[in-house]
Amino acid sequence: MAKIYNSVTELVGHTPLVEFKRLAKELGLKGRVIGKLEYFNPAGSHKDRIALEIIEQAEARGDISPDKTTLVEFTSGNTGIALASFAAAKGYPFRIGLQPGVSVERLKLLEAYNAEIIPVEPELLAPVYEKGIEAFGPIIERFIEETPNGYATLQLSNPDNVNAHYKHTGPEIWEDTEGEVGVFIGGVGTGGSTHGVSKYLKEQNGDIKTIVVQPDPESVANSAVEGATDGGFHGIHQVKDENGLTAMTPDNFNENVIDEYQYITYAETLKAIHLLAKYEGIFVGASAGASLAIAIKEARKAENEGKMIVPLLPDNGERYLSEDIQRVRHELEDSVEL
């Protein structure tokens, strides 16, 4: 029987779980580390799921249609790339403003998908450095004002971001592990993935533990990646410190479905990326490396003997080749143990 898809949008989701058996053997791990490879989505990351859900739910409500609407977003990358791809596939014009520190690859991908890059004046961007996501509101409002029939996808607060992971990513992990998943690990940008996945998993089995990986503040302050304001972790940031939730906590984050917060340094992140490439032939981005590093630490614990530990691996390392982490890592990574 012929198997021909009608659109790239039909290829979103159903990403594979892969058990890292050689890595476990080499490191002598007790737990089973099983990565959810989100770069198998057609535009290359877990953000494909939310871009599609946000667009298709807005279409179903009658809020947008390709003949009248221009989609608008302010983002640092993967959501923009996913929106740009699916906007093109569905016939929407798409305008995007870029957060500071976007990698060259991401910018070029946006251009390749025909997105219109909106120049953002330094005065408008300045508060982003100080206040983080709180400062996004006025920028998006400006974009909407200047875009006739503009529709902002608002990934930080749009519930369809969380719903995409609750409806698909969580169930996929549950079904593919036949309900055996014991620990889930993810980082927080908008909060959509950890919230949606963890909510679903905990509804199936309240004993499943969810750990949020947080970039070590020291690594962020003294970024090893030139020009990166996020320490090179790309897409994830700290949401909780000793005083509670930080100003970087988006509406879509939900602390009620989180059991633990653990810090990871950039050096540990690079080490995890390197080990995965070396023993499994899989090359992931930094946010994936951060979750994987926590997974490795968890898999060393006696209490996790035989348990399935699933880190969400959002994207591929090819998206950051210009950062030359293969060179940076020798300076940092060789000095750490995982």
Ligand SMILES: Cc1ncc(COP(=O)(O)O)c(C=O)c1O
């Ligand atoms: C590479 C990468 N990892 C992780 C995240 C965080 O995911 P979420 O927005 O679901 O919290 C993002 C989000 O921007 C990302 O681009």
